[in-house]
Amino acid sequence: MIDHDHRDITDLRRTGPLSRIGALSLRHLYLLRGSWPRLLELIYWPTVQMILWGLITQFLMTQSLWVQQAGGALIAGVLLWDVLFRGQLGFTLMFLEEMWSRNLGHLFVSPIRPIEIVITFMLMSLIRTLIGVGGASIIAIILYHYSIFDMGPALIAFFFGLIVMSWALGMLVTAMILRFGLGAESLAWFLVFALAPVSGVYYPISVLPDWLQTLAFGLPSAHVFEGMRAVLIDHVVRWDLLRHVLVLDAVYLIIGGAIFLFSIRIARQRGLLHQVGE
Amino acid sequence: MTSDVIVAESISKRFRAVTALETMSLRIAGGKTTGLLGGNGAGKTTTMAILLGLLRPSSGRIEIFGLELERHRYELLPRMNFSSPYVDLPHRLTALENLRVYARLYGVRRPEVRIAELAEALDIGALLRRPVGKLSAGQRTRIALAKALINRPALLLLDEPTASLDPDTADWVRSYLERYRTESGATILLASHNMAEVERLCDDVIMLKAGRLVDRGSPTELIARYGRHTMEEVFLDIAREGARAQ
Numbered sequence: 001m002i003d004h005d006h007r008d009i010t011d012l013r014r015t016g017p018l019s020r021i022g023a024l025s026l027r028h029l030y031l032l033r034g035s036w037p038r039l040l041e042l043i044y045w046p047t048v049q050m051i052l053w054g055l056i057t058q059f060l061m062t063q064s065l066w067v068q069q070a071g072g073a074l075i076a077g078v079l080l081w082d083v084l085f086r087g088q089l090g091f092t093l094m095f096l097e098e099m100w101s102r103n104l105g106h107l108f109v110s111p112i113r114p115i116e117i118v119i120t121f122m123l124m125s126l127i128r129t130l131i132g133v134g135g136a137s138i139i140a141i142i143l144y145h146y147s148i149f150d151m152g153p154a155l156i157a158f159f160f161g162l163i164v165m166s167w168a169l170g171m172l173v174t175a176m177i178l179r180f181g182l183g184a185e186s187l188a189w190f191l192v193f194a195l196a197p198v199s200g201v202y203y204p205i206s207v208l209p210d211w212l213q214t215l216a217f218g219l220p221s222a223h224v225f226e227g228m229r230a231v232l233i234d235h236v237v238r239w240d241l242l243r244h245v246l247v248l249d250a251v252y253l254i255i256g257g258a259i260f261l262f263s264i265r266i267a268r269q270r271g272l273l274h275q276v277g278e
Numbered sequence: 279m280t281s282d283v284i285v286a287e288s289i290s291k292r293f294r295a296v297t298a299l300e301t302m303s304l305r306i307a308g309g310k311t312t313g314l315l316g317g318n319g320a321g322k323t324t325t326m327a328i329l330l331g332l333l334r335p336s337s338g339r340i341e342i343f344g345l346e347l348e349r350h351r352y353e354l355l356p357r358m359n360f361s362s363p364y365v366d367l368p369h370r371l372t373a374l375e376n377l378r379v380y381a382r383l384y385g386v387r388r389p390e391v392r393i394a395e396l397a398e399a400l401d402i403g404a405l406l407r408r409p410v411g412k413l414s415a416g417q418r419t420r421i422a423l424a425k426a427l428i429n430r431p432a433l434l435l436l437d438e439p440t441a442s443l444d445p446d447t448a449d450w451v452r453s454y455l456e457r458y459r460t461e462s463g464a465t466i467l468l469a470s471h472n473m474a475e476v477e478r479l480c481d482d483v484i485m486l487k488a489g490r491l492v493d494r495g496s497p498t499e500l501i502a503r504y505g506r507h508t509m510e511e512v513f514l515d516i517a518r519e520g521a522r523a524q
Contacts, residue, residue, distance in 0.1 A: 015356060015385030023382030027368065030375045034409075097368070105365030106425070109330045110383040111355045268334045270293065274327055274364055 017119075020112040024120040028094055032128075042128055046082045046136035053078040054144045072146040073232045077201045079137055079148050080228060083162040084169075084199075084221055085192050086132050090125030091170025092177070092188040099182060105274035114264050118257065122167050129163060151228070154237050158224045161245035165220045166192075168249070168256030175263035178272060200225045220248040283308040283433055283465040284329060289338030291324055291489075298324045301337065302491045304484060311459055311466040313476040315509075316486035317517050322469040323364060325486070326435050329467070330360055342433065356384055361426035362437035366418075369411025373402065373421045376410060377428060384429035396424040399454060415442035423451065430462065437469045448472075452479060473510040483509070485516050492516060 032038055057074045060067040067074070098104050107117070141147045148155060173191055177184045198212060199221035205213050216222040227241040267273050284306035291299040299321045306312050314322045327333035329340065331351045340347040342354050367376045374393065381389030397403040400420050405413060410421060419442050426434060439455070440448035452475060459466055470476055476483060477497045485493040485500070493500065493516065497509050504512045 019385060020383055023379050026382065027371065027375075027379040030371050030379070031368070034370060101368040101370075102364075102366040103368050105332060105362065106367065106380070108332055109355060109358070109360055110380065111352055111385070112383055113352060265334075268332065271324070271327060271333045274323075274332050274362070 015111060017113075017116050020110075020116050021120050021123070024107075024112060024117065025123055028097070028120070028124045031097065039131070042086075042132040043135035046079070046086065046132045047139050049078050049082060050075060050136045050140050051143065054140065054146070058144070070229065070233050072140075072144070072148070073229055074202055075140055075144065075146050076148050076151070076228055076232060077225060079133055079140065080158055080162060080224065081196065081199070081201045082133050082136065083129055083159055084166045084195075086129045087125050087163040087166025088169040088173065088192050089188060090128035091121045091167055092173045093128075094121040094124050095174045095177065096182075096185055096188065099177070108273045114261055115257075118171065118260060121170065125167060125170065126163060129166075151231050154227065154231050154242075157242050157245070158228055161220050161224045161242070161249060164249040165252055168252035171256035171260035175259045178263045178267050181272075195219060195221060198222065204229065217244070218248070220245045220252065223248070281308050282306060283343060284467070285341040286329070287339045289328060289335040289340060291321075291328060291333065292336045297489055299328070299335075299489045303338075304491065306465060306467060307482065308465050309459070309463045310481040311455075311468055311479050313480035313483040314467060314469040314486060315476060315483055315513060319488065320486040321489040322486055323362070323437060324489075326360070326362070326437055326467065326469060330358065330435060331355070356429060357431060358433045358435070359384075359426045359429055359431035360435040360437070361419075361422040361439060363419075363441055364437065367410050367422060367425060370409055372407055372409050373413070373424075374406040376421065377406075377424060380425050380428050386429055392428060392430075393424075396427060400424050400427075400451070416444060416447060419443055420447070420451070427458070431464060432462075433465050433467070434458075435467045438471065439468065440470075440472060440475060448475075455479060473508060473513055477509045485513075487516055 053074050057067065057072065060074075098107060137148050151158070169192055173187050176187055198208065198216040199219055200208070200216060201221075205216050205222055205226055208216055223241040223244045227238045227245070230236050230238045230241070264273075282305040284304070286305075287303050288301050289299065289303070290297070290301040314325060316322050324333065328335050329342070329347075331347055331354075334348075343357065345354055347354065367373075371379070377393045377396070378389055381392060386392050393406075397406060400423060402417075402420050402424055405417055405421065410418060413421065419440070423436075423439060426436065436455075440451055443451060455466065456479060458464060466479075468476070468479060480497060482496055483494065483500060484491060493503075495503065500512050501507065501509065504515050506512050506515065
């Protein structure tokens with residue numbers, strides 16, 4: 001016997017935003033749980049980078065007074081940089097997974113709204129980044145007796161300053177992939193690296209030419225890494241820099257979100273949502 | 279249910295210089311199965327994508343269940359569902375995981391009970407624990423159908439629902455769809471190349487050719503109108519320029 005009253009089966013209390021965000025998160029958690037290489041990959045690169053920069057730090061500490069004073073600035077830099085990179089990659093990969101599996105059509109005719117998809121991807125990006133960078137941070141304690149957590153509460157501000165920026169970049173990259181197709185997917189891996197030289201990950205922004213410094217201070221990441229060095233070298237929390245991070249992140253998030261939502265609108269006009277896939 | 283569930287007025291779709299769908303109006307009656315027929319590139323998938331809100335028409339207005347689609351899309355989507363060979367379910371997830379995710383996305387009450395019902399009805403119980411990517415094309419079609427029925431949609435859009443199925447399973451799926459429609463009063467819009475399927479399932483058939491609506495009627499009416507014996511012959515007449523202007 002087929003039981004078919006539509007009103008009987010769907011429950012309005014269960015069709016709220018949280019339920020739909022939970023459902024899409026479940027899809028990506030299933031994917032993560034079902035593949036140990038994916039879990040390993042999350043932690044592999046941050047750890048390799050951290051080990052490399054840890055060894056460089058050990059060598060430079062015998063050569064440079066600045067590095068001796070800066071303590072773990074290079075290791076902290078590489079770990080925080082990975083927050084930006086992994087956060088953006090995590091966001092974009094969630095969308096790419098849907099494109100690779102040709103699932104976008106199903107997703108966009110289900111009741112989930114684009115903004116809920118964005119929130120889900122942010123949540124999953126946060127989880128992936130915590131696994132990857134968190135794991136590498138613990139290994140740094142074991143190998144180099146360096147704990148990034150010694151930065152205290154400022155670390156939380158730096159982390160969120162970078163991950164929010166990564167989500168804005170993730171939305172921008174995703175919009176470009178949606179617009180130009182899977183041929184543009186390599187943007188997910190290399191676009192963020194264009195920002196590394198002007199973010200001052202391993203050196204102060206003051207070493208950049210004047211005109212580039214102006215550009216750099218338009219990035220939340222530059223303020224975060226300057227703030228990180230202030231904590232590690234001068235042992236002060238630069239609230240002025242954190243205020244800049246907050247304002248810039250809000251601007252980036254609004255711009256990224258607007259571009260992403262606009263790209264969905266364009267995709268619906270051009271029929272891209274049900275024609276993408278491997 | 280006898281009123282029109284879908285009312286599309288003067289819809290068209292152009293992709294730059296290419297006209298995928300010329301201006302057409304159509305009404306789809308509630309509680310019936312309507313077939314969308316046409317050769318490759320006739321505009322079947324485009325029409326379906328527009329009615330699902332996946333594609334915005336270049337012009338025109340669509341009402342579904344009396345609500346304007348563009349404005350009330352998220353009120354309407356929980357009452358609709360679809361399956362199509364042009365979209366897929368994530369291959370690395372098992373069939374069960376996929377159905378759980380979609381049950382929750384559609385806010386299905388007691389998802390495990392609903393999945394068990396569908397597993398029995400579509401004979402997919404043995405497939406549930408297997409990754410979708412490891413299933414045969416026919417098995418995947420059945421899982422996609424289960425996903426399309428997960429929320430017991432009042433409006434079901436099916437693009438080639440029995441493609442890749444062996445004749446026995448295809449016949450069985452058609453029987454299920456017939457029962458589903460009869461017992462639920464759901465409206466089904468079906469795009470198919472299988473003329474026997476259209477004759478068996480459809481109360482009404484819309485014939486498309488090169489993005490134009492060229493004829494419409496019940497299978498019996500169309501067969502009589504073209505002086506033929508089967509829908510296949512009618513289809514060939516239309517495909518080979520035998521269409522009558524509507």
